[in-house]
Amino acid sequence: MSEVKLINLVKKFNEKIVLNNITLNIKEGELISLLGPSGCGKSTTLKLIAGLIKADGGDILFNNESVINLETEKRDAVIVFQDYLLFPHMTVYENIEFGLKMRKYEKKLRKEKVNNLITLVRLKGYENKYPTQLSGGQKQRVAIARALAVDPKILLLDEPFSNLDIMLRDEMREFVLDIQKRLNITTILVTHDKEEALMMSDKVAIMLDGEIKQFDTPKELYKKPYSVEVANFFGERNYINGSIRENIFISDIGKFEVNHPNIDEVSVMISPESIYINNKFQNKELVFNKEYKLGEKYNYNNITGRISKKKYAGDRTYYNINIGSYNFKLTSINEDCNIGDEVSLHIDFRNAVYFKTNQQIKI
Incomplete structure (x- = not known):
C-alpha cells in the first residue's frame, strides 16, 4: 500500500x-x-x-x-x-x-x-x-x-x-x-x-x-x-441564461426563486434529473428528493413546454422539451407523455450550478 x-x-x-x-x-x-x-x-x-x-x-x-x-x-x-x-x-x-x-x-x-x-x-x-x-x-x-x-x-x-x-x-x-x-x-x-x-x-x-x-x-x-x-463530459445538461437579483433568477423563460447572491449574466446549469414532468408533484410538501428532510417545504418552479423528442429506455424515458428558444433535456420515470404534448415542468434549483464565462461561481 x-x-x-x-x-x-x-x-x-x-x-x-x-x-x-x-x-x-x-x-x-x-x-x-x-x-x-x-x-x-x-x-x-x-x-x-x-x-x-x-x-x-x-x-x-x-x-x-x-x-x-x-x-x-x-x-x-x-x-x-x-x-x-x-x-x-x-x-x-x-x-x-x-x-x-x-x-x-x-x-x-x-x-x-x-x-x-x-x-x-x-x-x-x-x-x-x-x-x-x-x-x-x-x-x-x-x-x-x-x-x-x-x-x-x-x-x-x-x-x-x-x-x-x-x-x-x-x-x-x-x-x-x-x-x-x-x-x-x-x-x-x-x-x-x-x-x-x-x-x-x-x-x-x-x-x-x-x-x-x-x-x-x-x-x-x-x-x-x-x-x-x-459538466458536459457527463452528458447533456440544461443551461438557462439570465441574471440574479434578490434571490430571483430572471431569464427570458421566467423568474425563479434561487438561493444565490446577485450577479449579472449568469448561466445556470440544471441536470436532466432535476426537472420533473407532467404535474407529477402536486403537493408542495411532498418529498421527491432523498436529500430533502421529511416535511421540509421547498419552492418549485413551473414552466410549460412542448415535447419534441421521446426515447424509451426501460426504467427511464428521455424527453426533449421546447420552451421558447430552449430545448430542455430531462429523464423521467413517466413514460406516458408523447411527442407534441404540452406539459408542465417543475425545476428544482437546489442542485443548480452557476457559471460565468464557463467557470463555476463559488458561493
Whole structure:
C-alpha cells in the first residue's frame, strides 16, 4: 500500500505535448480513476507511473520518495492491460507464478502464494488450463492474480473491462472492487466509461487534452463541476441564461426563486434529473428528493413546454422539451407523455450550478 503523488508531469511524443503538468495526490488504499476520451493521456500517465516510459518533466513520488529514475521492476507498481497479455504456452498456475519465479521466490512460498491467489480470484479447478480454454472474465482474473502475486504497493488497471460483454463487465467491476477493498491496495484505473468511474472510484480525475480539469469525488464531479466542459463530459445538461437579483433568477423563460447572491449574466446549469414532468408533484410538501428532510417545504418552479423528442429506455424515458428558444433535456420515470404534448415542468434549483464565462461561481 502506498501514497502516490504526481508533480507537474510532462510527456512529449515527437515534440508534441501529450501530458501537460499533471499533478495528483492519491492517498493510500484509494481507488481513483483517470477518466477521459481516447487520446487525452490516460494510458500514458499510467505507463509513466509504472516506469514503462520516461517522463520529460516533473516527478513521481511513492510514499514521498521519488521513483522517477527507478526501473520498472523496482517500483512495486504493476499494470494490468485490457488485452491481459497472458503467456499462451503457460497454464493458469504458471502464469500467476511467473513473476515470483523471476524474483527467485522459493518453490514452497510460490506454491502457497499461487494457491491463495487462485482461491482469491475464484479460479479453483482451473490451475492446469491454458488461456485459450478460458473466458474473457477468467483471463482477466488470471491477469489480476499474476499482478497481485508480487505484492505490489500500487495496482494499475488500463481499461481492464473494455473487452468484456455488459453482463461480464458488471461482474468484473464488482470482483475488482471486492479485491481492492479487501487488500486495501492503492489502485489507479484508466477508463473512458463515465458510469464505471463514478461507480467504482473514491475520486475521479477528468482528463481532457493532456490536462486534469478536475479531481474530485464522483458526487462533487457530477453535481458541482468546475467548468462547463467538465459538466458536459457527463452528458447533456440544461443551461438557462439570465441574471440574479434578490434571490430571483430572471431569464427570458421566467423568474425563479434561487438561493444565490446577485450577479449579472449568469448561466445556470440544471441536470436532466432535476426537472420533473407532467404535474407529477402536486403537493408542495411532498418529498421527491432523498436529500430533502421529511416535511421540509421547498419552492418549485413551473414552466410549460412542448415535447419534441421521446426515447424509451426501460426504467427511464428521455424527453426533449421546447420552451421558447430552449430545448430542455430531462429523464423521467413517466413514460406516458408523447411527442407534441404540452406539459408542465417543475425545476428544482437546489442542485443548480452557476457559471460565468464557463467557470463555476463559488458561493
